[in-house]
Amino acid sequence: MSSLTVTFVEDNGTVRTITGVAPNQSLMEVGRANxxxxxxxxxxxxxxxxxxxxxxxxxxxxxxxxxxDIEAAMLDMVSEVQLSNSRLACQIKLSDALDGLKVTVAPIY
Ligand code: FES
Incomplete structure (x- = not known):
């Protein structure tokens, strides 16, 4: 089985690169676990x-x-900090195609 690498940039600027990530879990689960x-x-x-x-x-x-549509409606609830590249990490399922993915954590609203 392949393993993936994902990078989170926290709101305070800290870069967190996580390796050895198993596919078929959500980006949120990886963030929480780490x-x-x-x-x-x-x-x-x-x-x-x-x-x-x-x-x-x-x-x-x-x-x-x-x-x-459901995720977009949820993002509308945080429209004050929503950007065109906003996503909910729980709705991003990791796969080989997303190996190397990089995201920035949105400010808590
Ligand atoms: S964990 Fe609640 S919307 Fe993603």
């Missing part, structure tokens, strides 16, 4: 809290893709 600051995931990944909000690095936007 203590990434600002990934609170209050709803446990049910797309119902927006406390796993990240900004996808521009280089990765095409591969990650846009949010679906």
């Amino acid at each position: 203590g990434v600051e600002g990934i609170l995931a209050d709803c446990g990944g049910a797309c119902a809290c927006a406390t796993c909000h990240v900004y996808v690095d521009p280089q990765w936007e095409d591969r990650v893709g846009p949010p679906d």
Whole structure:
């Protein structure tokens, strides 16, 4: 089985590169398991809290893709800090295609 690398930039600027990540889990789960600051995931990944909000690095936007309608509605709840590259980390499922993914954790709102 392959393993992946993902990088989170925390709101305070700390860069957290995590290696050996198993695919088929969400980006939120990886953030939580590794203590990434600002990934609170209050709803446990049910797309119902927006406390796993990240900004996808521009280089990765095409591969990650846009949010679906339910996720977009949730992101509207944090519109004060929403950007065009906003996604909820619990809705990003990791795969080989996302090996190297880089995101910035959105400020907690
Ligand atoms: S963990 Fe709640 S929306 Fe992602």
